[in-house]
Amino acid sequence: MRCAARVFALCALFLLGLAGCASPAGKPPPPATAADTLSAAPYRIGVDDVVQVSVWRNPELSVTVPVRPDGMISVPLVGDVQAGGHTPEEVAAAIQEKLSAYVRDPKVAVILTELRSHEFISRVRITGAVRNPTSLPYRQGMTVLDVVLAAGGINQFASPDQTMLYRKKGGGTESFHIHLGRMLDRGDLSTNYTLQPGDVVTVPERAF
Known part of the structure; x- marks a missing residue:
């Protein structure tokens, strides 16, 4: 009986500790500040920007290329990929998806190396x-x-x-x-x- 009572007491203390860590019920999260509202949007690649495409463990597929006037870049194996108007992360995901037809579990990173587009200037x-x-x-x-x-x-x-x-x-x-x-x-x-x-x-x- 004493053992059971001790276990019950420990469980009660644990639950009380969780309740103390939780936010008070019914209280909304603090409102976003004005600075949060005005945070800059992610940079979107523009024409004439230069991007570096790196494919992990496949250096022969890695390339540094300018964005053409049609917004495209040329990548080995997959050909043309739309880069203009997209973030580097979005372009990396698109290349990764296309490369998966040729490379097992590709890991792609896209890095802006030169900012030349009208958004930058x-x-x-x-x-x-x-x-x-x-x-x-x-x-x-x-x-x-x-x-x-x-x-x-x-x-x-x-x-x-x-x-x-x-x-x-x-x-x-x-x-x-x-x-x-x-x-x-x-x-x-x-x-x-x-x-x-x-x-x-x-x-x-x-x-x-």
Whole structure:
């Protein structure tokens, strides 16, 4: 009896421990932050980009090729594969599927080695109360803080916490409020959004 009681007590403690680790019932997960909402979309390969196709244990099938104007790349054994408009992971999966007819359990990786497409050379702009309003070539991973620093920072007339990010979407424009003053003074990166090609950051002047 004592043994059974001890086992029962241990089970009860275990279940209580699980309950303590679980989230309170009925509570939704925390909402996504604005920065999460504005995270950059995966890079999609464009015409003139150069990609390296690597096939594990099959170096003779590995190749580094540019993306042709029709969006295709040529891969040994499988021929033409659509790369333009797709992510490297999607292209690797397509090549892997086609290669499976010739190679047992192929493992394929696609890596961008040169970014030459129009998506890469599209520009982002920063205007308003900065030292050097400028237009910059877009780079993947570029953030609001990157373009502010590239513009030499804000000037003495800026109202940094009224900064706006404007982004084209469909036939219209989306706008996002940026707390640039908090970012520069306190290191608050909650609105240090990742930029996309064509974005415009505007820092207004203070009202006197």
